[in-house]
Amino acid sequence: MDVVLFGPPGAGKGTQAKRLTDMLRIPQIATGDMMRSERASGSELGKRFDSFMSQGKLVPDAMVLELVEVRLRKDDAKNGAIFDGYPRTIPQAESLDGMLGKISRKIDRVVSMEVELDEQIQRITGRRTCLACGQVYHLIYNAPPANGRCGNCAGELVQRKDDTEEVVRKRHEEYLANTAPLLGYYGAKDLVVSVSGVGSLDDVTERIKKAIGV
Numbered sequence: 001m002d003v004v005l006f007g008p009p010g011a012g013k014g015t016q017a018k019r020l021t022d023m024l025r026i027p028q029i030a031t032g033d034m035m036r037s038e039r040a041s042g043s044e045l046g047k048r049f050d051s052f053m054s055q056g057k058l059v060p061d062a063m064v065l066e067l068v069e070v071r072l073r074k075d076d077a078k079n080g081a082i083f084d085g086y087p088r089t090i091p092q093a094e095s096l097d098g099m100l101g102k103i104s105r106k107i108d109r110v111v112s113m114e115v116e117l118d119e120q121i122q123r124i125t126g127r128r129t130c131l132a133c134g135q136v137y138h139l140i141y142n143a144p145p146a147n148g149r150c151g152n153c154a155g156e157l158v159q160r161k162d163d164t165e166e167v168v169r170k171r172h173e174e175y176l177a178n179t180a181p182l183l184g185y186y187g188a189k190d191l192v193v194s195v196s197g198v199g200s201l202d203d204v205t206e207r208i209k210k211a212i213g214v
């Protein structure tokens with residue numbers, strides 16, 4: 001089963017994608033992470049990525065698609081994948097459809113996780129991150145130790161500069177601008193199911209499972 005997962009910043013998309021990959025035993029396709037690791041590996045494709053990334057240029061869609069195709073042809077992806085953060089544009093979605101067709105597959109479901117902006121702001125602005133080990137806390141949902149230091153390493157906890165209301169609002173606007181056309185594209189193929197991203201991790205996972213019929 002090939003599933004595209006959409007969700008605004010703070011919706012818990014990465015966490016849910018990870019849970020789905022564990023549960024369904026299919027990999028997560030997060031192209032940003034994959035490009036970084038390909039580049040670090042020094043492979044031929046990685047070197048080609050590097051020629052763009054080192055100049056701060058966008059990697060061309062065709063090269064990203066090539067990376068996705070290589071990944072989907074690996075044995076652990078033969079039963080499907082969870083696409084997380086890709087595709088982001090209609091041309092990317094169209095070329096992904098074309099490539100999947102070549103390997104006799106298609107996008108089976110598009111799950112749109114929905115979380116109100118106020119909820120996203122509360123989730124993100126409450127985050128505190130350990131400067132030393134990267135452990136993430138939340139002032140309400142996952143409170144740090146009473147001494148205000150990291151529970152793992154006693155490091156200093158800070159609010160990252162991206163975890164502010166202003167940044168959340170801006171990223172939300174960008175998300176809506178980018179995602180709305182894609183939801184229209186997949187909606188026309190009758191593939192989109194919306195689920196509420198509010199509630200416990202287990203509740204949200206159950207909703208997504210129901211949406212994709214597993």
Ligand SMILES: [Zn+2]
Nearest residue numbers: 130133150153
């Ligand atoms: Zn720490």
